[in-house]
Amino acid sequence: MTEDKVRHHIIVGVDYGTTYSGVSIIPSSKAGLNDIIQCDTWTGDGGGTTTALKTPSRIAYSSENGQLRENQWGYGIEPGVRQCAWMKLLLDKNAKASPFDDPDLKSDIDAGLISLPSGKTAEDVTSDYLKELYEHIMQTLRRKMGGVLDLTDIRFWLTKPAIWSDEAESQTLRAAKKAGFGSRPNVKDEICLILEPEAGALASITSLKRNHGAVKLKDSVIICDCGGGTVDLTAYIIEALTPKLSLRESCPPIGGKCGGTSVDRQLLNWMTKRYGEAFLELDEKSRGPGSEFMKGFELNKKKFGTNVPLTALSLQMDHDEDEFYTDPDEGTLVLNDETMKEFFEPVIDKIKALIQKQIDSAKEATGQDVNKVLLVGGFGDSAYLKSRLQTHLQSQKISVHVPHQSSWGAVAKGAVLRGLEAANVDMRKSRRSYGIVLNVDYVEGVHDRSESFTNEFGRVLVPNFMEWAIRKGTEITDKTRVSIPLERIVYIGQGTELRTTLYCCDEDAKTTPERKNEAVKEVGCIISDLSGVDFSSFEKKRTPHGDVVKLKFEILIILGGRQGTVSFQFCVGGKTVGTADIEFAKST
Known part of the structure; x- marks a missing residue:
């Protein structure tokens, strides 16, 4: 056994969400779901404590609130202060919009409705919030372990949306490191990333398998993680239930930015249309995330679809009494079921379309019908959402389940189970294709001569052909490594950096283009260090611009590793010369 296997450590699952964040903890010596400790005590307003499975993903800066002596976060934020919320959505604002995204999200971001403090980026604010967490x-941990904590390694498993770009994943990792995760001296702390729906799958299926017959070997299931900002779906075949849960991904994950906050935006748009300036002139403290008005609406989202009456909302506006604004003196706004349906239905339509697409993709990939949809995430607890999905899927004989224990904490629990290795996804499918642009040898009758050029060594080449190292849907395990053999003309003495542009494509593998076009997006530049390369063994040539060598090398792409991000190595002559960093492209 390796030291990594036997060394006692603590596993911490961190579900950093758009609206709420949760934490689960387990020692590596424990066995599984029943041993997981969920953080449920948080600093509350006024220095007290609040008991809840999650804490709000919000932070209030003292620099923006003169009455605050220090930053406040989560439940500890005083009423009526300016605060940052939904900042997680800004980490991936450069990504191409999917057809399942809430169409109002981009316009709200462009209009500054999801704002950041002056001089701070989304990564900065995320890091500041994660520092508090x-x-x-x-x-x-210190209250539970005392001084032993200083001698105990911690493995942090942070969750990430399935639809995030590589840049957003990298930003999350950087923000976590800046916040302090993995930074303690004298111990071997580590940060790993796991997909939110994957974590939800591990927890929910582990929970369901306790109910005899609830899940069976070879079941085809879809996990629908309905969070505050995103809805992510993964499809699995259950390969083993004992001694530990083992899943195989059926098809690449999909998702959209159409979570619970999309219902909030429907409300805000409705208020703007109905009450105009009377609503818009209110400051963010009165109508923004964390306000009493939005807290009341959050309660109504949970009540809607149950037999519990909706709560009257508190909002003082300069407007006459009407059907909904029933008491201007008290600032009372009363919504009805029909109006709530108006807020929910556009979002549910997006979720139904996502589920149907994943059902069809899983059937095409495996030849097997999906028989279960499992809802996790905060919005996944919505009784109305579950009811609408059950109605939609009953004709396909697909049952809809919410884990017996609250789906709200399922993702953080699943992250811990993955770290404990009590459950795992043994095979995944690549979410997108990755490749580079190559110049290929000119072939008479195949290529257009006018596009060709002759390089320093006399080869006639044609540019802009794609070499796809990994295609969307490719099977990936924790040990997947893909090598791209390359050849580059390098000028000796003109720098020690070799830059190789990495591209991706979200199209299905069968429609991935042969040549670079608008469907091919730049991920960034892989920067390799040439300082350790011995150029004496390579073919050389003198040119008017200096001596050049024909450098033959490989870029090794590492996927599926525990860290959860794509990483690279630079290899020459079959030997690893060093790691290669990536500089992400900036979207225009």
Whole structure:
């Protein structure tokens, strides 16, 4: 056994969400779901404590609120202060919109409705929030472990949306490191990433398998993680239930930015259309995330679809009494079921379309009908959402389940189970294709001569052909490594950096283009260090611009590793010369 296998450590699952964040903890010596400790005590307003499975993903800066002596976060934010919320959505704002995204999201971002403090980026604010969360985790662990904590390694498993770009994943990892995760001296702390729906799958299926017959070997299931900002779906075949849960991904994950906050935006748009300036002139403290008005609406989202009456909302506006604004003196706004349906239905339509697409993709990939949809995530707890999906799917004989224990905490629990290796996805499918642009040898009758050029060594080449190293849907395990053999003309003495542009394509593998076109997007530049390369063994040539060598090398792409991001190595002559960093492209 390796030291990594036997060394005792703590596993911490961190579900950083758009609206709420949750934390689960387990020692590596424990067995599984029943042993997981969920953080449910948080700093509350006024220095007290609040008991809940999650804490709001919000932060209030003292620099923006003169009455605050220090930053406040989560439940500890005082009423009526300016605060940052939904900042997670800004981490991936450069990504191409999917057909399942909430169409109002981009316009709200462009209009500054999801705003950041002056001089801070989304990564900065995320890091500041995660710093508060990290310190809370460490305080919780210290109360339980005392000084032993300083001698114990911690493996942090952070969750990420399935639809995020590589840049957003990298930003999340950087933000976590800046926040303090994995930074303690004298121990071997580690940060790993796991897809939110994958974590939800591990927890929910582990929970369901306790109910005899609830899930069976070879079941084809879809996990629908309905969070505050995103809805992510993965499809699995259950390969083993004992001794530990083992899943195989049926097809690449899909998703859209159409979570619970999309219902909030429907409300805000409705208020703007109905009450105009009377609503818009209110400051963010009165109508924004964290306001009493939006807290009341959050309660109504959970009540809607049950027998519990909706709560009257508190909002003081300069407007006459009407059908909904029933008491201007008290600032009372009363919504009805029909109006709530108006807010929910556009979002549910997006979710139904996502589920249907994943059902069809899973059937095409495996030849097997999907028989279960499992809902996890905060919005996944919505009784109305579950009811609408059951109605939609009953004709296909697909049952809809919410884990017996609250789906709200399922993702953080699943992250811990993955770290404990009590459950795992043994095979995944690549979410997109990755490749580079090559110049290929000119072939008479095949290529257009006018596009060709002759390089320094006399080869006639044609540019802009794609070499796809990994195609969308390719099977990936924790040990997947893909090598791209390359040849480059390098000028000796003109720098030690070799830059190779990495591209991706979200199209299905069968429609991935042969040549670079508008469907091919730049991921960024892989930067390799040439300082350790011995050029003496390569073919050389003198040119008017200096001496050149024909450098033959490989870029090794590493996927499926525990860290959860794409990484690279630079190899020459079959030997690894060093790691290669990526500089992400900036969208225009």
